[in-house]
Amino acid sequence: MRRSHDRLSSAIRALLVLTIVANVVFFAGLMLPGDPAPEIIDIAIPILAQWAPVGVFWLVAVRTRFARPEVVLAAAGVTCNAAADTFYTLAMDSSGELPSPSPADIGYLLYYPLILAALLVLVVRQSQGSLRPALFDGAVASLGAAAVLAVILGPVFTDAASGTSVLGNAIAGLDPLFDLILITAVVAISASPALRIGTRWPFLVAGFLLFTGADIAYALLTRADAYAAGTPLDALWTMGVACLAIWVDGVTRLPADARTPEPEARVLPVPALAVLAGLAVLLIATQTPVSPVALILAAATVVLAAVSVLSRHAAASRMLRSRERLVTELQALDRAKSDMIHTMSHEMRTPLTSILGYLDLVLDDDLSAETQARLHVVERHARRLQDLAANMLMLTRLDAGEDHAVSTPVGVERMLRRVEASARPLAQSRQVELRVSADGAHTVSGDEGELELALAHVVDNAVKFTPAHGSVDVDVRTTAGSDGTPHATVTVTDTGMGISPDDLPRVFDRFFRGSHAQQHAVQGSGLGLAIAREIVRSHGGEVTISSELGRGTVLRVDLPLQPSPALSSSPRLVPER
Incomplete structure (x- = not known):
């Protein structure tokens, strides 16, 4: 079993290395002068850069014996995306475009819900109640990101709604909508330090930012008739998937039930940035027409941030009052303890003094050596108790801060x-x-x-x-x-x-x-x-x-x-x- 696990890990590392090399070669080839690029750069390398991460995901699923639903869902999502990209690459025309709708759109549209489902499963598995303290932060962060994206993608949504083909309109609108949802979900997760999403969590964030950023850039360039195949933009999609492959290899090394918060270094100022983004959208709206959706999201961001601050202030006040009551109770208990010790020590001294006095009288009598030895044991332990009582009285007096009797x-x-x-x-x-x-x-x-x-x-x-x-x-x-x-x-x-x-x-x-x-x-x-x-x-x-x-x-x-x-x-x- 151990040997099989090691072989799987070695195969995963090899595929990760192949993925990184393919992406480096792909990006470098796109940067080379000359148009069009060689077929190996336009077709072979991008297909390899898409399918090598797919192999990583499925091998990781095998390594975990398919016990991690989030890994299986993510593997299915990147598989759909790779299949769609492969079809697109092989079926595109000489200008590097493929008319929509096409079978490739099925794979692209399946990618998003599968990845979102994987993130949802991951959040549910790792939160178990620890997500609640960060709920407001995640909501504020996601609304702020959504407000900014709504401004950026507003023209794309407008064009999608004005088309003549119902299916084409749906596909044109779903792509940017899924991008918006995915970005807001990732931002919300990043805003919650209570989630343990793996030691390589920056690769998760970077992967989705690269992928959705490329999607948004593609949508805007296509709307402006400025997109051209064979540019460095094409490499951003494969780089994003490569980052996800690196992340998934790290997250599955955690125990399945790990819920311990990660180091403080993962705490990011995402909610604060989201509030600034919402305020920026509202400020832009005073000078430039902005979609009503963007305005609603921006206003909701600011309002929810204010609610979050007020709720935390109320929670802090309750905690402060609770601690004050606790301190008062502890002080009362300490006084009661000191009074009890003082009373017990004082009450012990009188009988101990009497015991020692009578022992002295008895020891003065003509007793056998054995009896005297036994009485000396009694005397020794009585004096120990007397010393203990005196020490306890001294401590209570010192704790009370009493001045010295004589200076x-x-x-x-x-x-x-x-x-x-x-x-x-x-x-x-x-x-x-x-x-x-x-x-x-x-x-x-x-x-x-x-x-x-x-x-x-x-x-x-x-x-x-x-x-x-x-x-x-x-x-x-x-x-x-x-x-x-x-x-x-x-x-x-x-x-x-x-x-x-x-x-x-x-x-x-x-x-x-x-x-x-x-x-x-x-x-x-x-x-x-x-x-x-x-x-x-x-x-x-x-x-x-x-x-x-x-x-x-x-x-x-x-x-x-x-x-x-x-x-x-x-x-x-x-x-x-």
Whole structure:
């Protein structure tokens, strides 16, 4: 099956190459000086240029097992056109014309409804409701194109209506009418980016524009008795069919049920151009007589464009109101969540304090070693719950934007010494060397309790994620901030497990625990760094982090120094690296 598909694809590529070569030779031959052109240019090459694309269409239909109706209909249409052209070429007189009506007209007239049916099937298969948002755009574009074509083809329709032969009049009128319908259909499709008509959609548009453009030029030249066979105009029909063959080979490579919109590059300003075209027709009508049909189409284009703008404005207003309601509801839910967390955390603290108090009393009694060990487990988990409740309360207070309870000058070194004393037991139990270098005098302004809590979270986090025999180094120095003002930068460097590149952007997210933390069963709620950053930012500072998996992590807490006259004697500013 795969081999057969490959052979079909190879045959299609070969026919496409033959089609392109035939068209190049045909066009070049028509450009050669001399009249008449050789028979191979006037007869053989154009017939080849018509039938090679027919082969492409039918081979594509076979490749899809005739499961794509649009391909079968289009193949039938180009077959009728090729048969009509072949008859015309073989039966025309020495001047290159064939009296109408003739059997060739049957093929030409069948081509249009078959191609339009193929486009309709393609639109229906690919839209499935996604066409609705572009309905106004397509209608505006098609009306604008129809208005322009009605002006251009008005004389042709007038001549067709004034003829003496009913059949001749019908054929003379149907040809330009089908051209008008086909052009408007293609313009409407081009105006709808929601349709997925293949990656080679420009070839579809170019093909129909070439074909119908040649038809319109032929009709106007014939009306003026200026058409002559063997001119480059004859090559436009075969070039149009060649473009359609290139397009159909590409569109059948899409899944049959593909409905995903194409890239933004396919979005064209067709509706806007159509409105300009309608306005141009109305302007021309003020100076030159224009057919009533063209005037109606032009006016309908402008009116429908106005309706489209008003409807979109109304839709945008409804969407805006809906989003405002949604934002209000989300804000209410967020407040309810914060209130619930605050209430739960607050209500947890009282029983936990009581539990821990009674545990202390029980542990003071003469108990067996096994009982004491069990009670210590209870105590440890109770303290974890107490810490979690405190963290949750802190987050709700920070979210509420409450001002710091106390804002006073705070010595960074003094805070670090207290943090070191608090973290030392944890570091010793994990066999981690904790080194704190807190010499000098760095004073910041803020809530000392909050800032100490932030630094404690950072240092505890580094100790917890450093394996046995590792180290955690903490130092503070004066640096220059981005605005040139002096800052106190606390750097915490550990030799821990590090953070993966995927997890690093999320380490400050609430309740986030990295993949390595879960793998190594490191205890924690995922709130420590989130709280630390919120506190530091509320004090005008920033927390940054860098890490290498398996090597360790460096975290910097940057706080603006308190302005004071004594600042001039502070340590020399060191640019942040």
